[in-house]
Amino acid sequence: MDITTRLKILGLILAVVIATVALAYAIREQNLRIIAERETQRLPETSIVAMPTEPEPAEPTPSVTDLADPTGSIHVMNMVPGQLFLNGSVVEGMAVAFESQFSWKLADADGRTIVSGYTMAKQPDAGIPGPFSFLVFFDKVPATASGTLILYEASAKDGTPIHVLRIPVAFLQETMTVNVYFGNTVKNPNAMDCSLVYPVERVVPKGGDPVHVLLAGPTAAERRDGYYTSIPDGVVLQGYGDLWGNMTYDFNQELQQNVGGSCRVGAIRSQIEHTALQGDVTGATEVGVPLGISIDGRSEDILQP
Structure with missing residues (x-):
């Protein structure tokens, strides 16, 4: 075999070796790229994934x-x-x-x-x-x-x-001051105007209604000063609240026992209305605030003169 032929064979072998190495390198690079892409899609081993937890129950709201x-x-x-x-x-x-x-x-x-x-x-x-x-x-x-x-x-x-x-x-250990309204023989002699009533103060536990306080009547000292009530003994406030758009006070039958004459009926209504509205009867009337009085739930044909 002459020298020329040997050189050709050697060159061919060298070309095959180079091609093989290049192919192996290309395959290795491709594999590394695929591995890298897969790794980026995986969570790091040190990552901590917070699992969803049930919310802590809130304090129960008291219900009726x-x-x-x-x-x-x-x-x-x-x-x-x-x-x-x-x-x-x-x-x-x-x-x-x-x-x-x-x-x-x-x-x-x-x-x-x-x-x-x-x-x-x-x-x-x-x-x-x-x-x-x-x-x-x-x-x-x-x-x-x-x-x-x-x-x-x-x-x-x-x-x-x-x-x-x-x-x-x-209990709420607080008080409030309210006015209750009575007639007065000194300030209104002979009851020339039966509807005239005058305030006296009461300090009572907070939250009550002044009309209930009114039913107790004037104190002994207030009676000596001429205060009196036209409301009969034994009257009980049975309920109060908004009824058909009216602030209504409901009493027992004693409210109309032995009550006669337009003067006394007018005085009873005046005492209740002034006490319920804390004296602002005129202002309440002007803005259309009605006040109802009932006896055992009945508002018609009561407190007749």
């Missing part, structure tokens, strides 16, 4: 519940245990009791009675529960910041409390 005594005879449906119990609060529910009557008492944390009373459930028939509603007024700020509203039926046998429902409550 059906509170009942162990026998289910007395239910209160508009209160929450531990709620703020303001002067003039309304208690509503359903009850079944002997002759439809049961008692209630508001006591402070030391067990002292603040105020007590009784109410009637409107039972459709014996043994069938009926609705009830009553107002709780107290004339002095309770001595403690908490207390208990107790509803119970007195045993027909011996008067022992049965069917007892106890509801813990909190």
Whole structure:
């Protein structure tokens, strides 16, 4: 084999080697690029992924519940245990009791009675529960910041409390000053104008309605100064609120017992209206604020002269 042929063979071998190396390098670069692309799509091993968690439950909002005594005879449906119990609060529910009557008492944390009373459930028939509603007024700020509203039926046998429902409550230990309105024999001799009434101040637990305070009448000292009331004894404020667009006060039958003559009827209305509106009867009339008076829910044919 001559030298020329050998050189040609050697050149061919060298070309094949170079081509092979170049191909291997190209394949290696391609593989590295693919690996790099895959790595960028992976999360680093040290990454911490925060898993979604359930939100922490919020503090439950107290809601009105059906509170009942162990026998289910007395239910209160508009209160929450531990709620703020303001002067003039309304208690509503359903009850079944002997002759439809049961008692209630508001006591402070030391067990002292603040105020007590009784109410009637409107039972459709014996043994069938009926609705009830009553107002709780107290004339002095309770001595403690908490207390208990107790509803119970007195045993027909011996008067022992049965069917007892106890509801813990909190008190607002603040007062407010209100005016109540009475007639006065010194300032209006011979009652020349029956509608004339005059204010005296009362400091009462915050939250109550001044009309309830009015029903207690003037103090002994005020009577000596000529103040008097035309409202009969035994009158009870049974409810108050917005009724058919009117601010209405509902009283028991005693409001019209032995009440005769236009002068006394006018004086009664004037006392209630001035006290309810805190003296601004004229201003309330000018802006169209009506005030209603009812007896056992009836507003017609009452307080007739």
